Amino acid sequence: MENESKHLTDRMVLSYQAGEWIEQEDQIALEKPLTLRINDTEFATLVCTPEHLEDMVTGFLASEGVIWSSLDIEEMLFNESQGIVNVKASVHVPLTSDTYTKRVIGSCCGKSRHFYLQSDSKTARTIMKAPELTADECLENMKTLQNQSTTFKTTGGVHNAAIFRNGELLASRTDIGRHNALDKLYGYVLRHQLKSSELSVAFSGRISSEVVIKLSKMGIGVLLSKSAPTELAIQLADDLNITTVGFIRHGRFNVYTKSERIKR
Structure with missing residues (x-):
């Protein structure tokens, strides 16, 4: 587990408890923007909790259909002070704003399936196999x-x-x-x-x-x-x-x- 100090901060707050006001220290979750650049092209800015960022960037790019596997990523360099991650990767879609913001309606298996984003219609898939749970x-x-x-x-x-x-x-x-x-x-x-x-x-x-x-x-x-x-x-x-x-x-x-x- 990562050090929680990376994604928490301490702050004095005014708290009301049992009819009394108390000034005390509280821990607050951090929220930071991370601008994602792929092959020197700015693709998106994610507002996130600053932990497990390599997992998040990999999952986000796969979710958007930009990469197909983690092997498509050759390099991932973080600049924490600037809030930027530079990714060198083999990409499978044009890196334009329309890739990820255009609203479309798709269909599959004869049913109406509504997607908000073009990337969703391309990357969502019907699940063929899954575990059974008690x-x-x-x-x-x-x-x-x-x-x-x-x-x-x-x-x-x-x-x-x-x-x-x-x-x-x-x-x-x-x-x-x-x-x-x-x-x-x-x-x-x-x-x-x-x-x-x-x-x-x-x-x-x-x-x-x-x-x-x-x-x-x-x-x-x-x-x-x-x-x-x-x-x-x-x-x-x-x-x-x-x-x-x-x-x-x-x-x-x-x-x-x-x-x-x-x-x-």
Whole structure:
């Protein structure tokens, strides 16, 4: 685990407790911009928690369809003082603003599938294989995620996500942005050449359509969350063949899509 001092800062706050005002020191999650340059071309600026940045950059570029694997990255140099990362890589799309901001509607398998970004329509994929989990594994994986989420316990201001395989925690990542946390996991998967079909993700945030699309890009077919899904997220998860399990709290949960992967 990285040193928490890199992504936390101390600040004096005025706190109201039990009818009294108290001035005390509190720990705050850091939020910093990181400008991503690829082959000397500025591509995007991400606002993120400054930890596990190599994983995040790798996952982000793969999620956007710019690279296909971590082997496409030849060099990644960070300039922390300027908030810039320079990446030398073999790229598979033109590096223009339209690559990543153009809104389109795509379709697949005869169903209407709505994407906000052009890169989503190109990189989202239907999950063909995913693990089966028991009810106890769903509960235990979420408990593990929450127990090791020390930054959230300290600040209450970040999202947490973790990858599991056969009930074993492989990696956990934290960020102020839920997409960044998932990109950090994606980067970890790529850099360690893990089989996505063997993995499940536990996630602290709500299950939005964007989160479901991110899981499909990662090739992971089981998503566990302590929060609720949206209706569009459920529709997309059903279309993309992703199992979504929400409201994992106090020994209970709801299975919203592809329930055959949760053993009964």
